[in-house]
């Protein structure tokens with residue numbers, strides 16, 4: 001569990017913010033990066049159909065800040081020429097790494113040959129990887145699931161083929177396409193991938209607490225780990241891992257700090273997006289963030305029914321004021337739970353009413369406008 005390199009790029013610490021459509025945008029990535037402990041951030045997955053047809057939203061999704069480096073752009077699609085063009089565009093805007101999505105289970109993505117659909121068509125995946133390699137000079141990486149179905153688990157073959165094509169980092173989410181987000185990630189298969197190739201391999205799936213995360217990481221022997229949903233519930237999770245790796249006690253944010261991170265996020269959202277979208281984003285993060293906190297469920301209900309910036313701010317102040325009075329916040333070490341149910345890459349972790357505000361016509365959810 002030491003820093004590793006993707007070609008000459010240091011991934012230090014070896015902890016990666018996993019790409020999440022509708023979540024890991026410019027705003028969220030910087031919020032997480034500021035908390036410390038993150039070695040690599042990745043964009044949301046970006047449609048090459050949108051990018052290469054000049055869809056402004058797809059282009060906006062590539063935007064990043066220098067403070068985010070190293071920064072990877074993840075693209076998805078099924079057409080080799082378009083994937084190569086999209087990859088070139090990512091290099092042009094200054095991305096450090098180009099990542100190919102070979103894991104999204106959403107029917108719309110799979111139907112068009114992209115995402116986890118590529119696991120059923122290895123010749124196509126091979127052509128895509130080779131075409132991309134020809135068109136970029138930054139490192140090419142792959143994020144993949146273990147297979148399409150339980151009976152067609154093929155990630156070891158995929159990884160070997162990808163390595164032959166010049167892929168320089170393989171990230172494995174330990175679930176099949178058919179599993180969606182159900183059941184548990186299989187870290188034993190992730191271990192097999194690590195043993196089968198010489199390029200760095202990172203594992204992913206269900207890392208929501210330091211203890212269980214360290215166990216999975218150690219047992220699988222991967223170079224790095226990716227954390228997705230756990231970071232929404234606990235933005236300090238990377239820093240806490242980094243502390244443990246360095247032999248320190250994990251950082252413990254206090255209640256005031258939790259509140260101020262929510263407010264910081266809200267301010268960033270309001271600066272960068274239309275108010276209606278900012279409200280949706282705020283509800284999304286606040287909802288995840290208060291899981292496991294006293295009175296969290298009731299707070300989330302109140303929040304989902306808030307319709308203005310002021311109402312949300314008032315509700316946050318009231319909520320945090322009440323739990324600090326109760327004095328039962330514990331020691332502030334956040335242990336995220338893994339009870340989010342999702343069925344695709346879509347931002348369906350959000351309650352329905354939040355999703356509608358995120359899909360405001362001019363902004364849209366990633367899948368709705370890019371496909």
Ligand SMILES: Cc1cc2nc3c(=O)[nH]c(=O)nc-3n(C[C@H](O)[C@H](O)[C@H](O)COP(=O)(O)O)c2cc1C
Nearest residue numbers: 018019020021044045173205206227228229345347
């Ligand atoms: C809302 C949401 C959106 C996601 N979008 C993407 C995506 O755009 N690209 C991708 O490779 N994986 C995506 N994923 C999968 C995550 O990157 C990750 O592989 C998965 O959630 C398992 O990791 P976790 O248990 O740490 O969350 C998404 C997951 C969620 C919950």
